[in-house]
Amino acid sequence: MDTEAQHMERDRSSSPTDGPEEGSRFTHVTDSRVTSMSWGRTVFLGMLCTTALLLFSAFVLQPFLIPSGSMEPTLRVGDRVLVNKLAYRFGSEPQRGDVVVFDGTGSFVRETPGGNALGAFVRGAAASLGLVEPAGTDFVKRVVGVGGDRVVCCDQRGRLEVNGAPVDEEYLHPGDRPSGVAFDIVVPPGTLWMMGDHRSRSRDSRDHLGQPGGGMVPVDRVTGRVDWLGWPLGRLGSLEGTDAFAGIRPAGPDHG
Template identity: 70%
Template sequence: MDTQAQHSERDRSSESDTGSEERSRFSRMRARVASALSWRRVLAGAVLATVALLLFSSYVVQPFLIPSRSMEPTLEVGDRILVNKLAYRFGSEPERGDVVVFDGTGSFVREDLDANPLTALVRGAAASLGLAQPADTDFVKRVVGVGGDRVVCCDARGRLAVNGTAVDEPYLYPGDTASRVPFDIVVPAGALWMMGDHRSRSSDSRDRLGSPGGGMVPVERVTGRVDWLGWPPARTGSLEGTGAFDGVRAPGGAHG
């Protein structure tokens, strides 16, 4: 027997096994690297998408979750609304009948100087994505009076009047009158008088009549106009406007 030939065959076999193991280790290592890079790409993509969505919701359209019954039947608990943040950015101002989201700090709620800024930041980010209820300072109501308007309630038919014109409000919750609490106010320039559509369940400008500011919301505190419903699927679409205030005249006598 040729022992040298046998040794050569064993050497070649050993070298082949070693090479196979090295290739296998290399393949496994390459697979791990590819997997890590893939997860990094996914994570980076998710972060970029979240940042883009946050920027979009901060400057263009922001989703909000409706937590209460104060705007029924127009908005229901659990609805996710889409707020047009560009509606009042280019010289336009809220009009009577608009449904808006606003920051009630200083008008509907007192300023909380002890609030945790980190908690507020996290909650605000979640609310901006429509994943959490809005902050306690965020409200959604309907604009009933703008600067200079005299709003009076109520007449014999339970209606309010704006600048002497009685207003029929078809969006009110069935069975509700314009208000159970009588009032007679004049809205200061640069401010708004806000009311919910479910008047018997809404805490709004009427409840702040005796507070500093008298329940008036500064125009600059308005976040945007509610233009669309994004959820649930059966209710998605544009939020219908109202012609309830079409006959109201501006304080100077012209149609508002």
């Protein structure tokens, strides 16, 4: 009887100990699974948001970091602008006075063999979100001449002329002339003549006059129109337009 009582006492004393150990292990495993699921869900949501932002940037609205002062005072170094990629998607084309972002490959920059594809992809993705400076082939300039226009600089009063009409370029950097280089060109159909607002510091269509293409940028190389300033907060808002080209008539036969 004493032996049986001792066995029963040992069984009772061991039961409370065994129970918590098993429960503790179960709780630990469950917590690990919950943590793992939470991390997995967070990573998935992060990838989903990044993909959505990249798609939105690729087809609708792209942030663009201004890397130089060639468009001052309209755009300053470090500004982050929003490029409207739908502006020219439905039959519309760039107009004189528009500030646009474009790929200068073949017009402003010579085509070169591709380098590190992965590195280019990562940098391109970061640039498309406005996190780093754009690629060296991306430019932001103002459209001064469209297909068929005759653009001349300068007239007797030192003004730019488009199709024989003088242009009062109020957006130019204070102290700048319309151009320090004289030119008289006719813009071929389907291309654009681009110039920066800070003419003395802008490398634009004028710098490529003697090269193949003559500095003309194909319309299909235009990424989109700069419609808004997104940063800094003190300059937040839509980009101010210009009526400098309002009186310009389309090119006639005698302008070609």
